[in-house]
Amino acid sequence: MLMVSSIVYIFLLSSSLGCTCEEVKLKIKDLNEHIVCYLCAGYFIDATTITECLHTFCKSCIVKYLQTSKYCPMCNIKIHETQPLLNLKLDRVMQDIVFKLVPGLQESEDKRIKEFYQSRGLERVIQPTGDDAIPDATGLPYTSFDHSKAHFYRYDEQVSLCLERLSSSLAGKDKTKLTLQQKFVRCSVRAEVRHLRRVLCHRLNVEKQQVQMLFNNESLPDHMTMKRLWLSHWFGKAQPLVLHYTIKDKRSR
Numbered sequence: 001m002l003m004v005s006s007i008v009y010i011f012l013l014s015s016s017l018g019c020t021c022e023e024v025k026l027k028i029k030d031l032n033e034h035i036v037c038y039l040c041a042g043y044f045i046d047a048t049t050i051t052e053c054l055h056t057f058c059k060s061c062i063v064k065y066l067q068t069s070k071y072c073p074m075c076n077i078k079i080h081e082t083q084p085l086l087n088l089k090l091d092r093v094m095q096d097i098v099f100k101l102v103p104g105l106q107e108s109e110d111k112r113i114k115e116f117y118q119s120r121g122l123e124r125v126i127q128p129t130g131d132d133a134i135p136d137a138t139g140l141p142y143t144s145f146d147h148s149k150a151h152f153y154r155y156d157e158q159v160s161l162c163l164e165r166l167s168s169s170l171a172g173k174d175k176t177k178l179t180l181q182q183k184f185v186r187c188s189v190r191a192e193v194r195h196l197r198r199v200l201c202h203r204l205n206v207e208k209q210q211v212q213m214l215f216n217n218e219s220l221p222d223h224m225t226m227k228r229l230w231l232s233h234w235f236g237k238a239q240p241l242v243l244h245y246t247i248k249d250k251r252s253r
Helices: 006-017 028-035 059-065 092-101 105-119 193-204 226-233
Strands: 047-050 056-058 088-090 158-165 184-188 211-215 241-247
Touching: 028 092, 047 059, 047 092, 056 059, 059 088, 092 105, 092 226, 105 226, 158 193, 158 226, 184 193, 193 211, 193 241, 226 241
Parallel strands: 158 241
Antiparallel strands: 047 056, 047 088, 158 184, 211 241
16 A cells, blocks of 8 residues: 555544544645645646655646656656556545545536546436336446447446445335345445435335435435545545435335
């Protein structure tokens, strides 16, 4: 595992220990030297660290720079004799911290990526609604794409989830029937709450309108991504991220 700057350790330590110390307010400019790319002077996007010296840059910036150099742009250490790209590693911890510290940065980057693909004819085809989505052998619904233009996310960062039925909603003979036997799920951080609802619908054989996803007894919006949920409520905690669900009675809808 890569070492990261002291700001990362402080941030993780306070999150994991639930620090109750006096609140310290810092201006974002005071942290810029830790979260701004030396090459482009912007906040890290796809933060990537050189394993030889632990300096971090935007992925696109450092990859482009190393096309003409074998040395770190900050400390001038030789990264690799012939293939410097081999000594680069994505720093997901640093990237998560940057997104958490800089308001609106993640949303802005997601929008920029979406516009990039749409401008090149790679936009996503509208998914089937309701129960029309066809599940694959694993019970996960296929996403409707134009496969000649599709952009696949097989190398996405993954998150582990634990889907527990809310104990207060367990009742009588439905307890086993409407409870997942395999409650652990691993999915892309781009997966949304609505995708989890579809998985539950298929595996429990219930209608979409009956399923509600919860975190800390609060209902989750359909379009919230696992990335946003994890950064907002689970940052610094060990995986899996625990979510709850309830199954409403058809007659109560």
